[in-house]
Amino acid sequence: xxxxxxxxxxxxxxxxxxxxxxxxxxxxxxxxxxxxxxxxxxxxxxxxxxxxxxxxxxxxxxxxxxxxxxxxxxxxxxxxxxxxxxxxxxxxxxxxxxxxxxxxxxxxxxxxxxxxxxxxxxxxxxxxxxxxxxxxxxxxxxxxxxxxxxxxxxxxxxxxxxxxxxxxxxxxxxxxxxxxxxxxxxxxxxxxxxxxxxxxxxxxxxxxxxxxxxxxxxxxxxxxxxxxxxxxxxxxxxxxxxxxxxxxxxxxxxxxxxxxxxxxxxxxxxxxxxxxxxxxxxxxxxxxxxxxxxxxxxxxxxxxxxxxxxxxxxxxxxxxxxxxxxxxxxxxxxxxxxxxxxxxxxxxxxxxxxxxxxxxxxxxxxxxxxxxxxxxxxxxxxxxxxx
Numbered sequence: 001x002x003x004x005x006x007x008x009x010x011x012x013x014x015x016x017x018x019x020x021x022x023x024x025x026x027x028x029x030x031x032x033x034x035x036x037x038x039x040x041x042x043x044x045x046x047x048x049x050x051x052x053x054x055x056x057x058x059x060x061x062x063x064x065x066x067x068x069x070x071x072x073x074x075x076x077x078x079x080x081x082x083x084x085x086x087x088x089x090x091x092x093x094x095x096x097x098x099x100x101x102x103x104x105x106x107x108x109x110x111x112x113x114x115x116x117x118x119x120x121x122x123x124x125x126x127x128x129x130x131x132x133x134x135x136x137x138x139x140x141x142x143x144x145x146x147x148x149x150x151x152x153x154x155x156x157x158x159x160x161x162x163x164x165x166x167x168x169x170x171x172x173x174x175x176x177x178x179x180x181x182x183x184x185x186x187x188x189x190x191x192x193x194x195x196x197x198x199x200x201x202x203x204x205x206x207x208x209x210x211x212x213x214x215x216x217x218x219x220x221x222x223x224x225x226x227x228x229x230x231x232x233x234x235x236x237x238x239x240x241x242x243x244x245x246x247x248x249x250x251x252x253x254x255x256x257x258x259x260x261x262x263x264x265x266x267x268x269x270x271x272x273x274x275x276x277x278x279x280x281x282x283x284x285x286x287x288x289x290x291x292x293x294x295x296x297x298x299x300x301x302x303x304x305x306x307x308x309x310x311x312x313x314x315x316x317x318x319x320x321x322x323x324x325x326x327x328x329x330x331x332x333x334x335x336x337x338x339x340x341x342x343x344x345x346x347x348x349x350x351x352x353x354x355x356x357x358x359x360x361x362x363x364x365x366x367x368x369x370x371x372x373x374x375x376x377x378x379x380x381x382x383x384x385x386x387x
């Protein structure tokens with residue numbers, strides 16, 4: 001699931017006054033800085049803003065200069081320096097909502113979520129109908145795990161701006177995280193109706209539809225996302241997953257291959273292509289893909305499970321066991337890894353350890369129990385024969 005976190009919307013004002021050939025006043029330097037900023041001459045813009053500040057402009061102009069300096073510093077990737085300028089903007093005029101709002105954005109980007117929430121709240125205290133501030137406060141709350149608080153903020157964002165797609169998009173993401181798929185689907189649909197080029201809404205709606213097993217509709221959404229943004233490897237991975245679930249293995253492999261072409265470090269694409277190739281009984285191709293997945297991401301637990309399964313089928317119990325152990329070390333909640341390890345341990349006569357693995361696998365995923373019944377029965381027979 002993808003979500004928009006803290007939309008970087010800066011509210012910047014241009015000072016009055018002419019653009020003099022040789023700047024003399026604070027406003028002259030400020031205006032020349034604005035022009036340089038627009039031309040992406042960031043160092044030149046910063047130098048002019050410094051000159052403007054040195055000439056001691058009015059508090060109103062000073063706030064705007066600090067806001068623009070922060071904007072330039074963000075463009076340069078220096079968030080901490082931007083935050084210092086926004087602190088000065090707030091100090092220069094504690095009633096200027098732009099200063100609080102922009103500082104909230106920077107704090108959120110820096111992971112200072114409680115402080116960001118406080119800034120968005122201060123913004124709303126100044127202007128209670130500022131819909132995008134509700135959106136951003138909701139995003140910060142959602143990032144903290146306060147889903148109910150986030151939902152309340154998205155409701156307010158929609159109330160104050162019912163034609164704004166982001167309110168519906170973000171509320172959909174929150175509902176999706178709660179597994180309220182019907183409600184999430186409705187919100188994503190409203191988002192794309194208001195913003196037909198909002199590519200992430202099509203992508204997320206596709207994920208929801210796939211979770212709801214509406215594979216044709218999911219693929220249609222991924223098609224739309226790819227049409228709008230053809231260079232996103234993740235879109236091809238997700239469409240490939242839906243195609244694979246629908247049984248269209250060849251097209252799924254083509255999508256995973258396209259994802260790899262766009263991003264050779266896309267571990268999920270290798271893993272999923274390996275699964276597709278395994279489905280086609282191409283064990284060698286599948287094993288090669290799982291190797292590539294692990295090389296791209298040594299923390300890909302699913303790749304270890306799948307490689308281990310192939311190694312077990314090839315009679316390499318030692319290599320398989322090592323892969324299942326690694327998968328569990330990376331992700332202790334991966335039920336299939338326990339199930340597979342339990343099978344090998346049972347074959348090795350380690351009945352108690354096998355039982356522990358089967359018990360853990362079923363506790364994590366009860367749907368695995370039917371596939372383990374024959375091993376559980378074998379374990380009982382083994383114990384019955386034991387003197």
